[in-house]
Amino acid sequence: MADKILAKDKLGEFLGQLKKDRQVFGPQAVEGKAQWAPLQAEKDLLWEFSNTHLSPKDFFFPQTECMMRFVNQASDEQGMIMQAEPELKQARALVNIRPCDAKAMQVLDLIFVQDQMTDDFYWRDKRDKTLLVGLACNDPCPTCFCTSMNCGPHSSTGLDALLVDLGDKLLLRTLTDKAQALAEGLPEAAKADLAQAAGLKKAAEESITSRVGMDQVNAREVMDLYEAGLWDRVQESCLNCGTCTYCCPTCHCFDIQDEVQGTIGRRVRNWDNCMSWLFTVHGTGHNPRGTKKDRVRQRFMHKFKYIPMKRGGEIGCVGCGRCVQLCPVNIDVRRVVNDMNA
Numbered sequence: 653m654a655d656k657i658l659a660k661d662k663l664g665e666f667l668g669q670l671k672k673d674r675q676v677f678g679p680q681a682v683e684g685k686a687q688w689a690p691l692q693a694e695k696d697l698l699w700e701f702s703n704t705h706l707s708p709k710d711f712f713f714p715q716t717e718c719m720m721r722f723v724n725q726a727s728d729e730q731g732m733i734m735q736a737e738p739e740l741k742q743a744r745a746l747v748n749i750r751p752c753d754a755k756a757m758q759v760l761d762l763i764f765v766q767d768q769m770t771d772d773f774y775w776r777d778k779r780d781k782t783l784l785v786g787l788a789c790n791d792p793c794p795t796c797f798c799t800s801m802n803c804g805p806h807s808s809t810g811l812d813a814l815l816v817d818l819g820d821k822l823l824l825r826t827l828t829d830k831a832q833a834l835a836e837g838l839p840e841a842a843k844a845d846l847a848q849a850a851g852l853k854k855a856a857e858e859s860i861t862s863r864v865g866m867d868q869v870n871a872r873e874v875m876d877l878y879e880a881g882l883w884d885r886v887q888e889s890c891l892n893c894g895t896c897t898y899c900c901p902t903c904h905c906f907d908i909q910d911e912v913q914g915t916i917g918r919r920v921r922n923w924d925n926c927m928s929w930l931f932t933v934h935g936t937g938h939n940p941r942g943t944k945k946d947r948v949r950q951r952f953m954h955k956f957k958y959i960p961m962k963r964g965g966e967i968g969c970v971g972c973g974r975c976v977q978l979c980p981v982n983i984d985v986r987r988v989v990n991d992m993n994a
């Protein structure tokens with residue numbers, strides 16, 4: 653790990669270096685929102701934004717992803733040719749990713765790559781070839797609650813390097829071997845720079861006033877929470893629209909479909925969501941999550957009870973606040989979890 657100083661007027665060189673052997677993406681103003689896009693010019697990169705409108709999870713888990721293509725040969729003897737889609741051709745860097753979104757990618761690593769049986773090649777290939785350069789949040793928004801979710805506005809978890817905006821310069825903290833080359837030739841951070849970064853971290857953490865308790869959620873039995881009366885109330889206003897799942901950096905439900913035209917076809921993986929009735933309906937017509945209450949409860953139980961139980965205490969939420977901002981009927985995850993905890 654190294655702490656270096658990157659003057660803002662040297663940013664162009666820094667990004668140019670990154671672009672030499674990678675495709676570089678960053679948050680930019682697109683249609684009035686902070687959104688991820690390929691970075692053409694240094695001036696386009698945003699430095700002051702609360703968070704990107706959508707999370708960067710689709711860099712690793714695209715909304716629609718071709719897994720393989722196939723061709724049915726003319727005769728049964730010739731059989732079928734199946735061809736996996738090629739690996740990611742070029743390495744990439746995501747610059748100015750927020751710490752909560754980087755933490756979310758680490759949570760998803762636990763889901764997509766668990767052991768030899770569950771080792772998702774498509775996810776792992778993109779993760780291995782992508783460098784994550786974070787930007788610490790100096791000014792979290794009112795819906796953020798990352799400090800309650802094993803994360804924080806200056807957290808370095810899941811990042812290769814972290815940038816902290818110190819005004820006319822940036823503190824560059826390298827965190828993995830992949831990022832060491834970024835620091836070459838840069839001056840060491842002075843004690844005063846480190847003290848300024850520590851002050852910004854403290855102030856940012858203290859500005860997050862939303863608190864979400866997890867102690868009783870962790871301590872209680874699954875069935876206590878499952879049968880709690882709160883689900884009747886929470887489900888009432890939910891529209892099952894799925895907005896909360898699509899905007900969430902840790903939601904990862906998907907469906908696999910074969911799209912066939914004549915003798916050729918492709919197998920695609922599409923985002924799906926647990927709020928949809930169709931997601932769990934069986935071929936027989938039976939649906940184990942047939943009611944809205946079943947589906948709403950599943951979303952919260954999965955993130956805050958099942959994932960922590962099965963993945964060593966990690967939580968399936970990083971407190972980014974996107975679902976709080978975007979739910980059309982104002983279902984607030986902070987309130988739901990505090991109710992679960994109570």
Ligand code: SF4
Binds near residue numbers: 892893897979982983
């Ligand atoms: S965004 Fe709100 S209304 Fe839509 S599914 Fe999620 S909780 Fe329900």
Ligand code: SF4
Binds near residue numbers: 896971974
């Ligand atoms: S559940 Fe809501 S606050 Fe938590 S990570 Fe997902 S979108 Fe962000």
